[in-house]
Amino acid sequence: xxxxxxxxxxxxxxxxxxxxxxxxxxxxxxxxxxxxxxxxxxxxxxxxxxxxxxxxxxxxxxxxxxxxxxxxxxxxxxxxxxxxxxxxxxxxxxxxxxxxxxxxxxxxxxxxxxxxxxxxxxxxxxxxxxxxxxxxxxxxxxxxxxxxxxxxxxxxxxxxxxxxxxxxxxxxxxxxxxxxxxxxxxxxxxxxxxxxxxxxxxxxxxxxxxxxxxxxxxxxxxxxxxxxxxxxxxx
Numbered sequence: 001x002x003x004x005x006x007x008x009x010x011x012x013x014x015x016x017x018x019x020x021x022x023x024x025x026x027x028x029x030x031x032x033x034x035x036x037x038x039x040x041x042x043x044x045x046x047x048x049x050x051x052x053x054x055x056x057x058x059x060x061x062x063x064x065x066x067x068x069x070x071x072x073x074x075x076x077x078x079x080x081x082x083x084x085x086x087x088x089x090x091x092x093x094x095x096x097x098x099x100x101x102x103x104x105x106x107x108x109x110x111x112x113x114x115x116x117x118x119x120x121x122x123x124x125x126x127x128x129x130x131x132x133x134x135x136x137x138x139x140x141x142x143x144x145x146x147x148x149x150x151x152x153x154x155x156x157x158x159x160x161x162x163x164x165x166x167x168x169x170x171x172x173x174x175x176x177x178x179x180x181x182x183x184x185x186x187x188x189x190x191x192x193x194x195x196x197x198x199x200x201x202x203x204x205x206x207x208x209x210x211x212x213x214x215x216x217x218x219x220x221x222x223x224x225x226x227x228x229x230x231x232x233x234x235x
Contacts, residue, residue, distance in 0.1 A: 049074040052115050053097035059110045065101045072097065073113065081117055128175055128211020135217045136207035140228045145206045152176040153235035156210070156220060158227035168227075170219045173234055175211040 056071040063069070097116070105122040114120075128134050137156060139145070148154065156171040208231075212220065223229065 047076045047078060050077050050080060051075075052080065053101060055110045055112055055114050055116060058112045059106055061106055061109045063106050065104050065106065065116075067098055067102055070097055070101050070116065075115055080115055081119075128177060131213075132175070132211040133214050133217045134177060134209055134211050135220050137210050137220060137229060138207045138224065139231055141230065142206075144231050145208050148176045148208055148231065148233075150176055152233060154210070154231040154233050156212075156216075157230050157232060158223050159230065161227070168223075170223055170229070171210065171212045171216040174216070177209040177211055 051072050051074050053070050054073045054075070056069050059065070059069060101116050101121070106120055107122045108120055110116075110120055140159075153173045153175055154171075155169055156174060158168045158170050160167050210220075220229075
């Protein structure tokens with residue numbers, strides 16, 4: 001027995017009219033709900049993300065990163081550079097990210113939200129202590145670059161020009177720095193196996209980057225073309 005049978009005939013007639021008038025809106029509502037459900041079922045899953053250190057705000061070139069400049073954000077893995085995916089120890093760890101980036105200087109301007117990677121930073125291997133300047137020095141012995149390591153201190157000595165003359169010390173306690181390309185090829189670009197590379201294929205020694213006093217840099221530059229240079233490790 002229909003549910004409307006106990007109702008008076010005028011009420012049943014009114015309900016039938018209302019149902020007839022509402023049939024199209026109800027059909028449209030059902031179709032919309034079906035479409036929403038279908039879209040939800042067919043929508044692909046969200047791409048995988050990784051929690052990585054990013055710039056908390058827009059930063060200018062040359063800016064020294066502070067704690068407030070580094071934050072963590074979930075970034076799609078497909079948008080992350082390979083170098084950041086490989087260096088995963090800092091991912092998801094703000095303290096570790098701060099240790100890696102705070103105090104480092106930016107080599108390029110960085111917009112807010114950009115993942116922070118080593119390539120955005122000034123290469124510290126090419127900078128010396130405060131007050132020093134960096135000069136490339138090519139030693140006469142091609143094997144010197146194989147022996148030297150970043151952080152060592154050397155005296156640079158120029159051989160005597162004539163018999164009976166004394167050798168000339170051009171720089172004292174110069175700090176050995178890594179060459180910019182050494183981190184990329186692991187020091188294998190030359191014939192030597194040291195971090196600074198060895199001699200070239202032509203037998204020449206590779207230039208070594210030294211941090212020296214400004215006055216010493218002038219003497220080294222002037223002697224580079226005319227004097228035979230050697231290194232004495234002093235520390």
